[in-house]
Amino acid sequence: MALRNIRTIGDEVLQKECKPVKEVTERIHELINDMLETMYEADGVGLAAPQVGILKRIVTIDVGEGPIVLINPEILETSGSQTGNEGCLSVPGKFGIVTRPDYAKVKAVNEDMEEFVLEGTGLLARAICHECDHLDGRLYVELVEGELEDVAAQDEEE
Ligand code: NI
Numbered sequence: 001m002a003l004r005n006i007r008t009i010g011d012e013v014l015q016k017e018c019k020p021v022k023e024v025t026e027r028i029h030e031l032i033n034d035m036l037e038t039m040y041e042a043d044g045v046g047l048a049a050p051q052v053g054i055l056k057r058i059v060t061i062d063v064g065e066g067p068i069v070l071i072n073p074e075i076l077e078t079s080g081s082q083t084g085n086e087g088c089l090s091v092p093g094k095f096g097i098v099t100r101p102d103y104a105k106v107k108a109v110n111e112d113m114e115e116f117v118l119e120g121t122g123l124l125a126r127a128i129c130h131e132c133d134h135l136d137g138r139l140y141v142e143l144v145e146g147e148l149e150d151v152a153a154q155d156e157e158e
Contacts, residue, residue, distance in 0.1 A: 001030075001033045001034055001037045002034050002037070003034070003037055003038050003041055004034050004035070004038045004052035004053070005052065005053070006038065006042060006047075006051055006052060006089050006090060007050070007051055007052065007053055007090055008090050008091065008092060009090055009091050009139060009141065011090075013050055013053050013055065014050055014051065014090055014134070014137065014139060015137040015139075016050065016055055016137050017055075017135075017136055017137055018048075018049060018050055018055045018056055018057045018134075018135040018136070018137075019055055019056055019057065020056075020057050020072045021056055021057060021058060021071050021072055021109075023113070024071070024111050024112070024113055028056075028058070028111075029111060031049065031052075031054060031056075031058065032058060032060065032069055032111065034052070035047050035049065035052060035058070035060045036060050036062075036067055036069075038052060039060050039062065039089070040062070042089050044089045045061065045062060045063050045064075045123065045127050046059060046060065046061040046062075046127040046130060046131045047059065047060050047089060047131070048131045048132075048134030048135055049135075050134055050135070050137070051089060051090050051134060057071065057072045057073065057135045058070070058071050059073060059131035059132065059134070059135065061124070061127045061128065061131060063120075063123045063124045063127055065124075068118065069110065069111065070106065070108035070118070070128075070131070070132075071108055071109045071110065071111070071113075072108055072109055073106050073107070073108040073128070073131075073132050073135070074106065074107045074108070075104055075105070075106050075128065075129070075132055076105045076106060076107050076117070077103075077104070077105040078101035078103060078104045078105070078125070078129070079101060079102070079103045080101055080102030080103050081099055081100070081101060081102055082099070082100055082101070082102040082122065082125070082126065083097060083098070083099040083145075084097065084098070084126075085097060085098075086098040086100075086126065086130065086140050086144075087140075087151070088130070088139065088140055088141075090139065091139065091140075091141060091148070093150060093151050093152065094141075094148045094149065094150060094151065095148070095149055095151055096140065096141065096144030096145070096146070096147070096148045096149060097144060097145045097146060098126075098140050098143045098144055098145065099143070099145065100125065100126045100129050100130070101125055101129060102121060102122065102125055103119070103120070103121050103125050104119070104120050104124075104125040104128045104129055105117060105118070105119045106118050106119075106120075106128050106132070
């Protein structure tokens, strides 16, 4: 396993449409392991493959309940809404207020290419939506209500 460089906003790889995974090769297993390691090292709750420069439809998520790997995820259903702070490892030191669904149901395949369905509420729903957006070249900054804020400034206020 190895840490990968996280691409940051302005890098055009973050604006591209990712391609579906057709076969989980040894390189894909390695990529997924590296993404998990990179996500944990950076203290993130989610990471999408384009954030490490790979244009494939793979995301990793951990909202504190263990690692989740979604390959070729497809959101089937969303409902409700939640408004709250959101950040992204590709937009370091910033956060902003984003409204997202409060429930998301997603279909994906695992590393054995077996299909499964995952349902999430709250933070998990937010993470699913945020990470799936990355696969279509979308960043949360497009959805921010008001201004992007500095994490450091918030710490000073508290
Ligand atoms: Ni992100």
